[in-house]
Amino acid sequence: xxxxxxxxxxxxxxxxxxxxxxxxxxxxxxxxxxxxxxxxxxxxxxxxxxxxxxxxxxxx
Amino acid sequence: xxxxxxxxxxxxxxxxxxxxxxxxxxxxxxxxxxxxxxxxxxxxxxxxxxxxxxxxxxxxxxxxxxxxxxxxxxxxxxxxxxxxxxxxxxxxxxxxxxxxxxxxxxxxxxxxxxxxxxxxxxxxxxxxxxxxxxxxxxxxxxxxxxxxxxxxxxxxxxxxxxxxxxxxxxxxxxxxxxxxxxxxxx
Numbered sequence: 001x002x003x004x005x006x007x008x009x010x011x012x013x014x015x016x017x018x019x020x021x022x023x024x025x026x027x028x029x030x031x032x033x034x035x036x037x038x039x040x041x042x043x044x045x046x047x048x049x050x051x052x053x054x055x056x057x058x059x060x
Numbered sequence: 061x062x063x064x065x066x067x068x069x070x071x072x073x074x075x076x077x078x079x080x081x082x083x084x085x086x087x088x089x090x091x092x093x094x095x096x097x098x099x100x101x102x103x104x105x106x107x108x109x110x111x112x113x114x115x116x117x118x119x120x121x122x123x124x125x126x127x128x129x130x131x132x133x134x135x136x137x138x139x140x141x142x143x144x145x146x147x148x149x150x151x152x153x154x155x156x157x158x159x160x161x162x163x164x165x166x167x168x169x170x171x172x173x174x175x176x177x178x179x180x181x182x183x184x185x186x187x188x189x190x191x192x193x194x195x196x197x198x199x200x201x202x203x204x205x206x207x208x209x210x211x212x213x214x215x216x217x218x219x220x221x222x223x224x225x226x227x228x229x230x231x232x233x234x235x236x237x238x239x240x241x242x243x244x245x246x
Binding site (some may be wrong): 001004005006008009010013014017018035036037038040041044045047048049050051052053054055056057058 | 078079111113114116117118125127133149156157158159162163165166174175179180182197200201202204207218221225226229230232233236237
């Protein structure tokens, strides 16, 4: 069963807080290989985390 | 020794930081006051390897986390019902679950701006986010707390925590994207 982008976006977010199961990881990896939009989304969430952490450390 | 004036001039920044986490002015001012007093008492521990702001922020962060731990089981919020679904994002996805619009890359300069503009965007965005959603994001991403500790503090399940974080990330991402597309149009 292939993931939709909406499901992939939830998994990308979940993967930032817990280890994904092997099945989730595989599905997401396959989806990201084929979907440029979700790759961009994943990168944006990583930048958001990085920005928040830097702000949290008082680094601007 | 640090000039006390140098410590005092960081008060507005620290207040902004505390307000973003606590969202209650009195509590934020109290936390900042305690931080500045602690800093004045422990100036000897400032090594000069970081900026005064970074040093003060780390003191404040520990105070905020301590405060949250002390509050512990206090009932902070009402029901999760309104926050637990992600229907707000229906507009971003088509019927088949794929992105309705192409996801635009955040280019080099924009990736730098996330940390520079973070507080400004977070404050504006917090006004449209439920309080608990913003708080969970701040605890996880700004203060770097572990999921188990957040769940324990707010008395929510890991699943609920995951949903709130998803909502917060989606909302903040939209806030940044909207802001930059507006700036790009000027």
